[in-house]
Amino acid sequence: MKHQQNRKFRKIVFLFLLLLLGGTFAWTAFHQQVINDHTNQIRTYIPGRVHDYYNRDTGNKDVFVENYGLDARANAIMVRIRLSEYMEIQRLGEDNPTSLVDSAERGNTSTWTTYLPEENNINRRRGEESSRFNRYSNLVFGRTGTAPWYMPTFNHDFEDLRSAAAGHARDFIQGNGATDAESDGRTHPGDGTENYWTESGERSYFDNGSGSWPGETIRKETKQHLQEERPPMTILQWEQLSPNDRFGYFWVIDPNTGWAYWAELLEPSQATSYLLDAANMTNEVVNSVVNGSYYYAIHVDSQVISPLEMERFLEPEEQGEPIDTRLEAFLEGVKGDGNPRWNRDSEPSDFNFDVMRPGRIFTMAGQQFRYLEDMGSGNHMIILNHPIARNINWNNQETELTRWYTEDFLPNDPGLRAQWEAYIAPVSETFNVGSLPFYDTTRAPNGVITNLNIFDVPYADRTRVVSDGVRRAFALSVADVNHLTRTGSFFRISDRGANIRWWLRTPESDGNSWLVDSTGIWHFTYHSHRYKGVRPALIIHQ
Structure with a gap:
């Protein structure tokens, strides 16, 4: 009965608002924000690319970061990602949709609501605005089991801020910032379904010889993600770990700002485990939007920096805001063990x-x-x-x-x-x-x-x-x-x-x-x- 009700609801939504594609939610893919620092005209080579594999038919949503560095210039990088959400509802008889958060505007992603988890529960939002989304959407963080496979980016231009967006994902730049759920902003092969890329077989490689996607016109083989060692957690939960367990292949989220940090330097030719694996709309959507329509979207902002510029991640969100000492200790640990970088010949x-x-x-x-x-x-x-x-x-x-x-x-x-x-x-x-x-x-x-x-x-x-x-x-x-x-x-x-x-x-x-x-x-x-x-x-x- 519930399945039939959901199916009927999707049909109503599709007829009422075509751009919503059957009442399922839409996404903006990525606004990759690579920070390139310059001192006395000396460039820091930061080979980071964010991947977004999304399929709106299945709800699969894979968010991770790749260090595509291969040559002698390549360096380890520090990585962080922040999610923000937008939702609007138009009930039967209403002329215009209403934003879930009054100050948010669909066409301006900078006004969207940052995902702020509770200090002890990454899966529940907190705060007056962020917590409103708990009623309608559940995000699935991390990925258990054997590490999946991915297709490395063909785009090795570190000044190109586009992400590797596949399937129904839409890169913010490639899609010209559109939030209509229809514009094509893909920059990477694949259909966005779960486990699309494989270790062997016909999906274990891709030939970009025709230049279908941004970057090099070569054939590439798939690679395996780093194995998730712990589920994503908040900085408070991280602080409660034993000192020997505080760094590794997992994500740590600061509930104060919403930034999620990879808890290890990302070395060349490595890709993080998933920060986000899926987003599920709750039954409350069906119950509260009878014969109406809704639009739900997530914006993913990412930043990668050189460990030499770690202080950039400690800059306050607002002028004069105090620095969280836990975050400072965390970033100092991620910055490095004091050893020479992987490609520096040393004694x-x-x-x-x-x-x-x-x-x-x-x-x-x-x-x-x-x-x-x-x-x-x-x-x-x-x-x-x-x-x-x-x-x-x-x-x-x-x-x-x-x-x-x-x-x-x-x-x-x-x-x-x-x-x-x-x-x-x-x-x-x-x-x-x-x-x-x-x-x-x-x-x-x-x-x-x-x-x-x-x-x-x-x-x-x-x-x-x-x-x-x-x-x-x-x-x-x-x-x-x-x-x-x-x-x-x-x-x-x-x-x-x-x-x-x-x-x-x-x-x-x-x-x-x-x-x-x-x-x-x-x-x-x-x-x-x-x-x-x-x-x-x-x-x-x-």
């Missing part, structure tokens, strides 16, 4: 590995490394981010590891060489690897071998610091990779992948060995097989 002494997060990319000895794990007692496991020695077989892996460590990693200068090597923790000169039959293992979709513990020797082959061992580079074992996947250091299978397949040290049998392919999947092949890579790992002691 071991320049880093504070204690504050690094798994997956953090950094540059040392002119090469990119990935931080894997805090092993305790000042020991930290790292790995070269891309394999070396593309044409090497498994039998020559140890020789290549030694060559890389002595020739490519350690400096030639004897004094510097000694300083660098002092940071390298010793490991066993040889490892007891055993053998691990590939088809006897149970390999779960998340990349974890669930029955590894029944193979005593391979299971025990985890790399550890050995006080009387050798300072050297080593290849990871299956047990190492399995552990790092299970604990989240490789938080998704693709994190294990690289540009080519790379050898592990674990034999599969007398003539075969394990490896990881370019997508992060387990494989094995002949020891003598060439065209595989070696991926040196180190344990740093600090």
Whole structure:
């Protein structure tokens, strides 16, 4: 009965006000507001793009931010988003619609009502004006489950303030600021439905060779969002977290201003988890607007800045307004751990590995490394981010590891060489690897071998610091990779992948060995097989 009533209501609305498209709500997509700071004519390169995937037929609404930086100019960015709402109702017999908030004007988004959540409940609005929307609309924040996939922006012009708006979403600039629910303001491929982009198959890539969308005329593959570690929360709820849990892949909203902040620096080639996943109109709309019409819209304002200009996020909304000390502490933490940026070549002494997060990319000895794990007692496991020695077989892996460590990693200068090597923790000169039959293992979709513990020797082959061992580079074992996947250091299978397949040290049998392919999947092949890579790992002691 309720379904029939809703359907009848939508038909009435459609006939009464065509632009409302069946009585469902409309959206303005994005007014991307990238702050480009200049000091003495030196530009800060801030490669941020907001994505809006919206489909009015399903109500799906995905809001997130991408750092599209790829080259040497790319930097980590700080991100914030603010939502504002507008609603008007025209009941039967009324000549004109009435705005839900008297001071709001449909054609002027600056007058729309900022979403201000309650201090302990992000899903409920507070304040005289914002709380009026609770009666008609419920916003769905965050997204649980496995991180979805997205299509990276083709638009790498950091002075272009347009967002990546797909489906029924409308970029504010592209749509000329229209609020009519009809103007075309799309700037990005896709139909805006949930999980439109996929890891594989026909929706795992898009060829923009024809220039259909703003930006480069190239083909691109999909990428996976960062995995949401916590649901979006308010700054008060954030303050109640333990200090070790206060930063990561989640959103924090300031109830005083409505700004939602990403609780981590967004590194190049990363995309946040969803801030907003959907908006649902309540039954009150049907009950209170009988035989009438309504218009509901959300405006999304976004800002991305360099961490060097963090103070811009602390500027008061109104002159003389006090700064929230909680927000200041939060932003100081997000700003950074004091380590050099990922693309700045630095010495071991320049880093504070204690504050690094798994997956953090950094540059040392002119090469990119990935931080894997805090092993305790000042020991930290790292790995070269891309394999070396593309044409090497498994039998020559140890020789290549030694060559890389002595020739490519350690400096030639004897004094510097000694300083660098002092940071390298010793490991066993040889490892007891055993053998691990590939088809006897149970390999779960998340990349974890669930029955590894029944193979005593391979299971025990985890790399550890050995006080009387050798300072050297080593290849990871299956047990190492399995552990790092299970604990989240490789938080998704693709994190294990690289540009080519790379050898592990674990034999599969007398003539075969394990490896990881370019997508992060387990494989094995002949020891003598060439065209595989070696991926040196180190344990740093600090």
